[in-house]
Amino acid sequence: MSTEPNDWLIGQSVPRVEDDRLLRGAGRYTDDLHVPDAAEVAFLRSTEAHARITSIDISAAQAMPGVVAVYDGASVVDRIKPLLNAEELRVPPGIADLDPVNKLQPAPILATDEVNYVGQPVAMVVAETRYLAEDAIEVIDVTYELLPAVIDVEAAQAEDAALVLLGEDDNIGVHVRHGKGDTDAALASAAAVITETFSTQRYVCAPIETRGLVAQQDPFTGSLTIWSTTQTPHRVRDHVAESIGLPVDDVRVQSVDVGGGFGQKGILVVEELLVPFAAHDLGRPVRWIADRFENLTADAHAREQIHHITLGADADGTLVAVKDHIIVNLGARNMVGLVVPYNALCHLIGPYQVANADLEATGVLTNTTFTSPYRGAGRPEATFAMERAMDRLAAELGIEPSELRRRNLITSEQMPYETGLLDRRGVPQEYDSGDYPAMLDRAVEMIDVPAVRARQAAEPDRRIGVGFALYLEMTGLGPFEGARVEVMPSGRVRLYTGAPSQGQGHRTVFAQILADTMGVAFDDIDVLAGDTASIPYGVGTIASRALVTAGNATAQAGELVRERILDAAAGVLEANAADLTIEQGIISVTGTPSVELTLAELIRSVPKLAGGSGSDGLGETSYFQPPNYATASGAHAVTVEVDTATGRVEILDYVVVHEAGTIVNPVVADAQVVGGVGQGIGGIMSEHLRYDENGQPITSTFSDYLMPISEMVPEIRMDEIVCPSPTNPLGVKGLGEGGAVGPPAAIANAVEDALRPEGVSVRSGPLTPGRILDMLRSAAVSQ
Amino acid sequence: MSDLEPSGPPTAEPTARHTISFTVNGESVTAEIESRLLLTDFLRHRLRLTGTHVGCEQGACGACTIQLDGQPVRSCLILAAQVDGRDIRTIEGLAGPGDELTAVQQAFADQHGLQCGFCTPGFVMSVTSLREQSQANGRAPTEAEVQDCVDSSYCRCTGYVNIRKAARQALGLPIDVPVSLDSSSGQVSE
Numbered sequence: 001m002s003t004e005p006n007d008w009l010i011g012q013s014v015p016r017v018e019d020d021r022l023l024r025g026a027g028r029y030t031d032d033l034h035v036p037d038a039a040e041v042a043f044l045r046s047t048e049a050h051a052r053i054t055s056i057d058i059s060a061a062q063a064m065p066g067v068v069a070v071y072d073g074a075s076v077v078d079r080i081k082p083l084l085n086a087e088e089l090r091v092p093p094g095i096a097d098l099d100p101v102n103k104l105q106p107a108p109i110l111a112t113d114e115v116n117y118v119g120q121p122v123a124m125v126v127a128e129t130r131y132l133a134e135d136a137i138e139v140i141d142v143t144y145e146l147l148p149a150v151i152d153v154e155a156a157q158a159e160d161a162a163l164v165l166l167g168e169d170d171n172i173g174v175h176v177r178h179g180k181g182d183t184d185a186a187l188a189s190a191a192a193v194i195t196e197t198f199s200t201q202r203y204v205c206a207p208i209e210t211r212g213l214v215a216q217q218d219p220f221t222g223s224l225t226i227w228s229t230t231q232t233p234h235r236v237r238d239h240v241a242e243s244i245g246l247p248v249d250d251v252r253v254q255s256v257d258v259g260g261g262f263g264q265k266g267i268l269v270v271e272e273l274l275v276p277f278a279a280h281d282l283g284r285p286v287r288w289i290a291d292r293f294e295n296l297t298a299d300a301h302a303r304e305q306i307h308h309i310t311l312g313a314d315a316d317g318t319l320v321a322v323k324d325h326i327i328v329n330l331g332a333r334n335m336v337g338l339v340v341p342y343n344a345l346c347h348l349i350g351p352y353q354v355a356n357a358d359l360e361a362t363g364v365l366t367n368t369t370f371t372s373p374y375r376g377a378g379r380p381e382a383t384f385a386m387e388r389a390m391d392r393l394a395a396e397l398g399i400e401p402s403e404l405r406r407r408n409l410i411t412s413e414q415m416p417y418e419t420g421l422l423d424r425r426g427v428p429q430e431y432d433s434g435d436y437p438a439m440l441d442r443a444v445e446m447i448d449v450p451a452v453r454a455r456q457a458a459e460p461d462r463r464i465g466v467g468f469a470l471y472l473e474m475t476g477l478g479p480f481e482g483a484r485v486e487v488m489p490s491g492r493v494r495l496y497t498g499a500p501s502q503g504q505g506h507r508t509v510f511a512q513i514l515a516d517t518m519g520v521a522f523d524d525i526d527v528l529a530g531d532t533a534s535i536p537y538g539v540g541t542i543a544s545r546a547l548v549t550a551g552n553a554t555a556q557a558g559e560l561v562r563e564r565i566l567d568a569a570a571g572v573l574e575a576n577a578a579d580l581t582i583e584q585g586i587i588s589v590t591g592t593p594s595v596e597l598t599l600a601e602l603i604r605s606v607p608k609l610a611g612g613s614g615s616d617g618l619g620e621t622s623y624f625q626p627p628n629y630a631t632a633s634g635a636h637a638v639t640v641e642v643d644t645a646t647g648r649v650e651i652l653d654y655v656v657v658h659e660a661g662t663i664v665n666p667v668v669a670d671a672q673v674v675g676g677v678g679q680g681i682g683g684i685m686s687e688h689l690r691y692d693e694n695g696q697p698i699t700s701t702f703s704d705y706l707m708p709i710s711e712m713v714p715e716i717r718m719d720e721i722v723c724p725s726p727t728n729p730l731g732v733k734g735l736g737e738g739g740a741v742g743p744p745a746a747i748a749n750a751v752e753d754a755l756r757p758e759g760v761s762v763r764s765g766p767l768t769p770g771r772i773l774d775m776l777r778s779a780a781v782s783q
Numbered sequence: 784m785s786d787l788e789p790s791g792p793p794t795a796e797p798t799a800r801h802t803i804s805f806t807v808n809g810e811s812v813t814a815e816i817e818s819r820l821l822l823t824d825f826l827r828h829r830l831r832l833t834g835t836h837v838g839c840e841q842g843a844c845g846a847c848t849i850q851l852d853g854q855p856v857r858s859c860l861i862l863a864a865q866v867d868g869r870d871i872r873t874i875e876g877l878a879g880p881g882d883e884l885t886a887v888q889q890a891f892a893d894q895h896g897l898q899c900g901f902c903t904p905g906f907v908m909s910v911t912s913l914r915e916q917s918q919a920n921g922r923a924p925t926e927a928e929v930q931d932c933v934d935s936s937y938c939r940c941t942g943y944v945n946i947r948k949a950a951r952q953a954l955g956l957p958i959d960v961p962v963s964l965d966s967s968s969g970q971v972s973e
């Protein structure tokens with residue numbers, strides 16, 4: 001690093017360079033691109049949860065005005081390979097030793113003989129406009145022979161359950177069991193044991209911009225360009241090339257401005273193969289943007305889990321064993337394998353020390369839409385179970401819940417801490433750094449537990465309660481991310497990386513890192529993320545990984561280019577590279593202030609340097625491979641009041657104390673946390689993607705699927721502690737997901753605390769007024 | 784003369800055609816449109832004013848909010864045919880290229896009131912409308928008016944806290960809402 005530490009941009013709330021353009025309405029989102037002559041797509045989707053297709057007749061649709069082409073399953077089955085999200089479905093060696101079940105169930109590109117959920121693509125119409133394409137969809141004739149549909153996740157596991165996917169042996173897509181010690185023995189001799197079932201309902205990412213893409217084939221070379229909302233452009237490139245049989249070099253995927261992703265745009269769906277295929281097949285640009293109905297019914301769902309959890313503890317509250325059987329509703333296919341089930345499993349115990357654990361996760365198929373990771377990817381669900389169970393244990397033992405937590409936390413002196421379990425990569429799980437007791441103490445102090453208890457005593461007619469949720473998050477998923485840094489002919493510096501932004505502010509945050517590393521001015525840096533033509537390999541922006549992986553790759557590449565600059569400048573200035581410095585993009589010789597060289601001057605002279613290095617230009621590509629996860633953590637604390645007459649839950653105070661290593665841009669970082677909290681509040685308070693018993697989705701509009709509006713999200717009081725990660729040179733950790741992990745557990749804990757006089761048990765969300773009233777009624781009946 | 788040259792319906796379009804004239808961002812526009820064309824599609828794809836976004840086409844998310852005769856409306860619930868003779872303002876009509884941002888836009892930048900920016904044009908148009916209305920009335924907006932205004936759109940990224948701050952800055956109100964540890968009794972959620 002070249003500049004003085006007190007000039008460093010890392011750690012400063014540099015205003016976002018993204019904002020000016022976006023605020024003027026000059027953003028360039030996928031549907032904003034004007035691609036001349038682009039035809040538009042509409043999909044015919046299954047209306048049945050499970051059925052055999054006995055016939056499809058597309059002839060009337062083909063004859064409709066403005067129709068360019070109609071494809072059904074038969075017309076693409078031999079031309080596009082079925083979809084497998086191969087990276088997500090890979091089982092690393094250490095996990096393979098656990099002998100897991102992970103069935104490969106490729107998704108048919110368009111259904112041929114069987115449909116397995118409402119919303120599954122059956123036919124694709126390409127027409128002059130979306131209006132005309134939808135007209136043609138209306139006249140496609142499909143006949144279905146209904147098959148038994150399995151919707152309930154417990155029923156799907158019964159011996160005699162009907163099959164969700166014909167041809168499979170059962171409805172289990174994923175299974176894994178992992179633990180340590182002797183859990184049954186520890187539970188048998190524990191002073192206190194609690195057993196309960198806690199579940200998380202199905203809810204969805206629903207970014208305000210839906211998924212979409214535009215594909216265009218070059219008429220001369222046959223290569224394809226795809227503009228996409230994807231979080232993982234290189235994966236889209238590889239899959240498109242592979243599935244339609246093009247050389248990977250002839251597919252270019254660019255993620256332009258993207259309107260939120262949260263995981264939904266992080267996995268591939270068949271539409272993302274069909275649209276490029278159509279562009280390739282027709283030699284004409286093709287556009288598809290999901291409408292909201294498609295987004296809510298036919299794009300990836302998330303979260304639905306049941307936890308049958310048991311905790312055992314000594315009389316003083318020391319945890320001795322955790323047992324959990326996690327049931328994950330995968331939907332109609334195993335799309336992403338162990339990702340969510342295993343993430344839930346290996347994050348369940350979180351910041352606590354426990355000698356014995358027996359953890360089992362079963363991914364069950366149902367005739368509902370497939371599921372994907374959503375911000376937190378199994379952690380909000382696991383945290384809900386664990387942290388609810390901790391409150392039950394505290395009640396059982398008569399210990400203040402925050403104190404019970406305190407007694408069981410891993411301390412900072414124990415860091416790095418090996419849990420005795422395997423992490424997602426199948427290697428021993430090690431927390432790199434953190435200070436969970438300090439974090440909890442801060443949260444207890446901020447929410448002021450004694451004051452809440454005093455209020456409960458002083459105002460016995462009101463139903464006020466306090467709840468906590470502690471969690472951690474192993475961030476910075478590998479295997480790598482890359483950065484290419486290049487000095488441009490103008491003397492400006494460009495950074496390319498495979499990790500695009502869906503709103504996280506990469507153009508600003510990565511430029512801060514590069515400015516510090518290279519010694520160039522922040523304003524002279526342009527960040528272009530998510531274009532496969534600019535960097536050959538990439539993974540993408542998922543799993544709280546971009547800052548850790550792409551951020552450090554940026555620093556590495558910046559360092560290399562800085563060396564190249566100084567070497568080249570030494571040649572031009574006939575000086576010793578060791579005597580040169582670069583600050584704000586100006587190279588000077590130490591002790592000779594009159595001699596200066598700008599990057600623009602330097603880059604112009606590089607090609608002319610006689611006896612130069614032989615390399616042209618000043619650019620380097622570098623890939624960062626994180627050696628371990630960077631473990632971030634958080635403590636949420638909340639007080640609520642419940643109105644027992646209306647069932648309304650009001651959040652009175654919400655506190656977040658988080659730890660995510662070195663913070664690059666505090667304002668941006670805090671906003672990521674708050675945004676996550678907003679989504680977590682939606683999940684526990686109002687959101688529920690529901691099906692009827694026949695597998696028909698009944699929350700298919702934003703009027704039925706209730707996301708939070710402003711008044712549902714209170715002010716969030718925040719504090720942070722900083723434990724720089726030893727796993728990477730910048731000391732950073734990911735924090736994109738963390739905010740969403742805490743709210744469901746913290747709020748449910750507070751609500752149960754508030755309704756303790758009524759004896760209410762909170763086992764699942766959403767905590768809508770209607771459900772709160774139901775809980776009050778059933779508590780009254782059982783008392 | 785207008786710089787805005789709308790493209791017309793595709794030849795295959797089966798619904799009836801109409802000629803409409805109206806103003807958008809101060810410019811007059813005459814266009815041939817089909818009966819069923821949504822105003823959002825007309826603005827975005829025929830006039831290429833893509834700053835107005837579409838998040839649902841169900842009237843729920845507010846991303847498509849524009850001003851019609853000075854009032855904030857959901858443009859996804861309006862047919863292009865309905866705007867004949869009327870006056871439209873979109874996000875592109877606030878600050879011209881190279882001009883300073885308006886007070887509302889600047890407030891969103893100052894308060895980090897946007898992340899992905901997809902909901903932003905809708906919020907900016909809603910807050911702009913309230914600001915103009917309160918200026919016309921010669922009084923500051925009430926807390927209830929501010930709440931209604933920010934409750935009118937969905938944002939999936941920010942958790943709204945910074946959007947509220949931006950709105951308050953733009954409306955000349957104290958930016959920080961003090962955290963009251965008591966319930967707001969009587970307010971209705973959902």
Ligand code: FES
Pocket residue numbers: 836837838839840841842843844845846847848857858859860
């Ligand atoms: S697009 Fe108009 S309200 Fe959502």
Ligand code: FES
Pocket residue numbers: 208259260503896897898899900901902903937938939940941
């Ligand atoms: S900033 Fe992304 S939806 Fe509001």
